Amino acid sequence: MANSYQPLLGKSALVTGAGGGIGKATVLKLAEAGADILMCDKKTDSLQGLADEVKSKGRKAVWAGTDMGVMEDVNRLVEKAKADFGVVDILVNCAAVSPFFGPMLQHDEKLWDKIMSVNLKGPYFLSLGIAKLSIDNKKPCNIINVASAGGMRPDPMLAIYAVSKAGMIHMTRMMATELGPFGIRCNSISPSFIRTRFSQPIWGVPEILDMAVKQIPLGRIGEPDEVAKVVVFLASDESSYVNCENIVVTGGMYAG
Ligand SMILES: NC(=O)c1ccc[n+]([C@@H]2O[C@H](COP(=O)([O-])OP(=O)(O)OC[C@H]3O[C@@H](n4cnc5c(N)ncnc54)[C@H](O)[C@@H]3O)[C@@H](O)[C@H]2O)c1
Structure with a gap:
């Protein structure tokens, strides 16, 4: 059944990951x-099914296989967005990798390049590509x-x-500052x-899990749609004067 509250009607959104x-x-x-x-x-096996689910809600849905760590893929994605939608109103940079859990003394350059390219370089240049489209069309994203x-x-x-995500938080602030004059808002969410x-x-x-939950005032871990709801808030005019922010979604963990 269609949602009666549709603050993003008529908008287009690009979601990575x-x-x-x-x-x-x-x-x-x-x-x-x-939207x-x-x-x-990068993994496309579930995307057709997800696109069908979106279409069943009455919305347009298209998908692409994109490796956010490969610049040719990132540039191709901008071209696809332009061909499919003209401009992208909402960009959500969600794809990321974290392939290694262990001490930094065991890290090597290959691991650094992999994580930084997917988590920071790809989102940086995708954001700029989408921002340029929006500036050219005078339609702020x-x-x-x-x-x-x-x-x-x-x-x-x-x-x-963690360094890549610290970089993403500051990338957000830089883009909010330099692109704000074009009407482009840029915010991050830190779950x-x-x-x-x-x-x-x-x-x-x-x-x-028990150890983790003890650090969370709400006494439980979060669910994916509890992040998605914050995305919708930031994507809509309900947050029209929110720019350059980092919204923490942790159930109160790390408070104080
Ligand atoms: N789950 C958490 O507890 C948590 C906490 C903090 C931040 N995050 C962030 O949330 C975001 C989403 O993660 P999630 O929890 O849904 O994890 P997930 O593993 O379910 O989803 C990550 C998605 O990114 C895709 N991906 C990986 N490498 C890619 C690449 N090179 N190009 C394109 N896509 C690629 C994966 O295929 C996967 O579908 C990430 O940015 C992650 O850092 C998650």
């Missing part, structure tokens, strides 16, 4: 709010970056990932412990 937990929840919440969706992921609480304070055993494949090593092991 759409095959993942938060990405999928974001695609569905944006579609329920009225047409271009979704992409809205950029939302899914960062991490790990980018705000030391996150042991995840050093490169922690959301129940997805990404965090399965935490919630999948009862003893580790």
Whole structure:
């Protein structure tokens, strides 16, 4: 059944990492709010099914196989967005990798390049490509970056990932500052412990989950749509004067 509250009706949205937990929840919440969706992921197996789900909500849906760590793919995605939608009203940078859990003394350059290219370089240049489209068409876009609480304070055993997310939070501030004069808003969301494949090593092991939950005032980990709801808020005019912010979605973890 159609959602009666559709603040994004007539808008187009591009979501990276759409095959993942938060990405999928974001695609569905944006579609329920009225947006047409271009979704992409490196793994494409679930995207046709997700596109069909979006279409069943009465919205347009297209998808692309995109490796955010490969600049040719990123540039091709901008071209596809232009061909499909003309401009993108809402960009959600959600794709990320964290392939290694362990001490920084074991890191090598290959790991650094992999994580930084997917988590920071790809989103940086995708955002600029989408921003240029919007400036050329005089139709301001809205950029939302899914960062991490790990980018705000030391996150042991995840050093490169945490540095990439700290970079994303500051990239958000830089873009909000330089692109704000064009009417482009840019904000980030920093979650922690959301129940997805990404965090399965935490919630999948009862003893580790128990330790994690003890640090969370709400006494539970978060669900993907609890991040997606914040994306919809930032994407809509309900947040029309919110720019250059980092919204923390942690159930109160790290408070104080
Ligand atoms: N789950 C959490 O607890 C948590 C906490 C903080 C931040 N985050 C952030 O949330 C975002 C979404 O993660 P999630 O929890 O949904 O994890 P997820 O693993 O379910 O989804 C990540 C998605 O990114 C895709 N991806 C990976 N490499 C890619 C590449 N090179 N190009 C394109 N797509 C690629 C994956 O295929 C996957 O579909 C990430 O940016 C992550 O850093 C998650």
